[in-house]
Amino acid sequence: xxxxxxxxxxxxxxxxxxxxxxxxxxxxxxxxxxxxxxxxxxxxxxxxxxxxxxxxxxxxxxxxxxxxxxxxxxxxxxxxxx
Amino acid sequence: xxxxxxxxxxxxxxxxxxxxxxxxxxxxxxxxxxxxxxxxxxxxxxxxxxxxxxxxxxxxxxxxxxxxxxxxxxxxxxxxxxxxxxxxxxxxxxxxxxxxxxxxxxxxxxxxxxxxxxxxxxxxxxxxxxxxxxxxxxxxxxxxxxxxxxxxxxxxxxxxxxxxxxxxxxxxxxxxxxxxxxxxxxxxxxxxxxxxxxxxxxxxxxxxxxxxxxxxxxxxxxxxxxxxxxxxxxxxxxxxxxxxxxxxxxxxxxxxxxxxxxxxxxxxxxxxxxxxxxxxxxxxxxxxxxxxxxxxxxxxxxxxxxxxxxxxxxxxxxxxxxxxxxxxxxxxxxxxxxxxxxxxxxxxxxxxxxxxxxxxxxxxxxxxxxxxxxxxxxxxxxxxxxxxxxxxxxxxxxxxxxxxxxxxxxxxxxxxxxxxxxxxxxxxxxxxxxxxxxxxxxxxxxxxxxxxxxxxxxxxxxxxxxxxxxxxxxxxxxxxxxxxxxxxxxxxxxxxxxxxx
Numbered sequence: 001x002x003x004x005x006x007x008x009x010x011x012x013x014x015x016x017x018x019x020x021x022x023x024x025x026x027x028x029x030x031x032x033x034x035x036x037x038x039x040x041x042x043x044x045x046x047x048x049x050x051x052x053x054x055x056x057x058x059x060x061x062x063x064x065x066x067x068x069x070x071x072x073x074x075x076x077x078x079x080x081x082x
Numbered sequence: 083x084x085x086x087x088x089x090x091x092x093x094x095x096x097x098x099x100x101x102x103x104x105x106x107x108x109x110x111x112x113x114x115x116x117x118x119x120x121x122x123x124x125x126x127x128x129x130x131x132x133x134x135x136x137x138x139x140x141x142x143x144x145x146x147x148x149x150x151x152x153x154x155x156x157x158x159x160x161x162x163x164x165x166x167x168x169x170x171x172x173x174x175x176x177x178x179x180x181x182x183x184x185x186x187x188x189x190x191x192x193x194x195x196x197x198x199x200x201x202x203x204x205x206x207x208x209x210x211x212x213x214x215x216x217x218x219x220x221x222x223x224x225x226x227x228x229x230x231x232x233x234x235x236x237x238x239x240x241x242x243x244x245x246x247x248x249x250x251x252x253x254x255x256x257x258x259x260x261x262x263x264x265x266x267x268x269x270x271x272x273x274x275x276x277x278x279x280x281x282x283x284x285x286x287x288x289x290x291x292x293x294x295x296x297x298x299x300x301x302x303x304x305x306x307x308x309x310x311x312x313x314x315x316x317x318x319x320x321x322x323x324x325x326x327x328x329x330x331x332x333x334x335x336x337x338x339x340x341x342x343x344x345x346x347x348x349x350x351x352x353x354x355x356x357x358x359x360x361x362x363x364x365x366x367x368x369x370x371x372x373x374x375x376x377x378x379x380x381x382x383x384x385x386x387x388x389x390x391x392x393x394x395x396x397x398x399x400x401x402x403x404x405x406x407x408x409x410x411x412x413x414x415x416x417x418x419x420x421x422x423x424x425x426x427x428x429x430x431x432x433x434x435x436x437x438x439x440x441x442x443x444x445x446x447x448x449x450x451x452x453x454x455x456x457x458x459x460x461x462x463x464x465x466x467x468x469x470x471x472x473x474x475x476x477x478x479x480x481x482x483x484x485x486x487x488x489x490x491x492x493x494x495x496x497x498x499x500x501x502x503x504x505x506x507x508x509x510x511x512x513x514x515x516x517x518x519x520x521x522x523x524x525x526x527x528x529x530x531x532x533x534x535x536x537x538x539x540x541x542x543x544x545x546x547x548x549x550x551x552x553x554x555x556x557x558x559x560x561x562x563x564x565x566x567x568x569x570x571x572x573x574x575x576x577x578x579x580x581x582x583x
Contacts, residue, residue, distance in 0.1 A: 003489070015544070018551065019547040020548055034193075039168075040314050040316045040338075042316075044345065047346070060347065060351070
């Protein structure tokens with residue numbers, strides 16, 4: 001299910017890595033690394049985005065693909081920390 | 083059979099078949115496994131009628147299958163063309179065509195694979211899909227019943243072993259030709275100064291298609307060591323935990339690797355005491371990062387190194403014992419290699435004077451593939467002109483002072499400004515464009531484009547980046563896009579890129 005949080009995460013990735021506002025360019029379960037959408041530095045930027053824009057501090061041990069490698073995973077992680 | 087990388091690996095497979103070779107995700111391949119996988123690749127390539135000297139392109143991220151393919155191509159008498167897995171289909175198709183590859187072996191799940199298939203449909207390039215899924219990583223699955231007698235023709239030391247595409251443009255790709263002997267000689271020199279043995283276990287987070295990653299792979303295999311194969315540093319904590327769990331003894335990185343590693347990570351949370359060597363190449367590292375790295379890993383020797391694809395990989399290294407005394411230096415030439423600093427007229431300049439770094443030795447390339455003009459410019463009188471500016475001190479230690487030619491380094495990847503300009507110029511509404519570099523905290527440099535629009539056009543930053551994303555690898559997309567009324571030019575009309583920054 002897509003929520004405002006999902007939209008916020010997807011829009012950030014669309015705007016900064018796919019350079020579009022077309023939501024169909026990124027499915028909620030697409031692997032950000034597997035599809036070559038972000039690289040190592042991009043993942044670091046996404047972590048800053050989560051901390052600064054979504055207000056959730058990402059602990060070291062939480063920086064794993066299960067929490068960060070798709071819109072759904074990021075949204076689920078952020079929700080669990082709010 | 084002549085000494086070669088392939089021979090060294092086959093010897094290990096015969097003498098120590100159970101020894102650990104490649105660790106990847108949940109899988110481990112022994113040397114015996116790799117030997118069987120190489121034989122299977124060679125047999126499959128022979129079924130595709132691969133002839134001696136034929137080129138085979140590889141499009142895979144770092145994984146054991148990449149290694150089997152790279153060595154299997156050589157076993158079948160071919161030459162390897164490792165493609166940059168970050169490039170887009172249009173660039174990849176052009177490189178495959180330019181190098182005249184007979185076969186493309188790659189991961190069908192690669193995001194560019196479908197488009198590449200379409201682009202190559204009219205060509206006679208044969209496709210060899212190699213699935214890289216977690217459940218198909220066992221050697222048995224990879225070999226899929228293909229058996230062979232494992233008899234290979236002798237490798238001709240002077241024949242083409244590998245073609246590595248470097249910073250050319252789409253219109254004029256530039257591929258470095260390395261012979262089997264270039265690769266073998268450089269590998270041996272590195273094995274020697276790092277004192278690599280079969281008891282070492284390295285980590286490779288650098289892409290194998292990149293000459294530094296390629297040399298990390300080859301040196302560990304030549305030494306009979308094992309290698310933890312990773313393919314990115316997106317999750318540094320995960321990588322560090324794996325390094326600790328596997329008791330790795332060596333780690334290779336470029337400056338941005340260490341910036342990412344030290345950025346948000348507390349290295350002392352991980353048991354890294356077995357790390358005995360850390361290598362750093364790919365451009366100058368900021369001194370605070372070097373200092374923090376040494377504090378975080380007091381037991382590891384830090385090897386600062388310098389090289390380029392045109393010299394197989396490594397040109398110089400700084401012995402760790404000299405790190406303090408010669409801080410800022412990239413060290414002394416590797417074994418059997420000479421370095422001189424020359425002026426534009428090819429004369430050697432005095433000590434401490436800046437000139438172009440020139441190299442002679444067994445690692446220096448055969449030339450650029452089908453580009454006699456570029457080869458002639460780079461190889462003059464038996465010396466490789468690196469395009470790097472530097473000087474040598476009175477003790478023979480070399481220091482890098484910049485680039486003689488316009489080239490941007492994003493992370494450690496070379497990017498030709500012309501390639502990015504070429505991509506942007508094809509966008510409707512662009513009258514002219516110039517590309518330059520700007521300082522970047524993590525990557526050292528990032529790309530900046532300055533665009534003059536045609537009358538009435540209304541491009542914005544996003545449109546330019548979206549267009550670039552279609553044609554350029556992600557790291558080549560400009561981070562900054564600016565619009566200007568005109569570009570700064572010299573009296574003769576040449577764009578002055580340095581004025582754009």
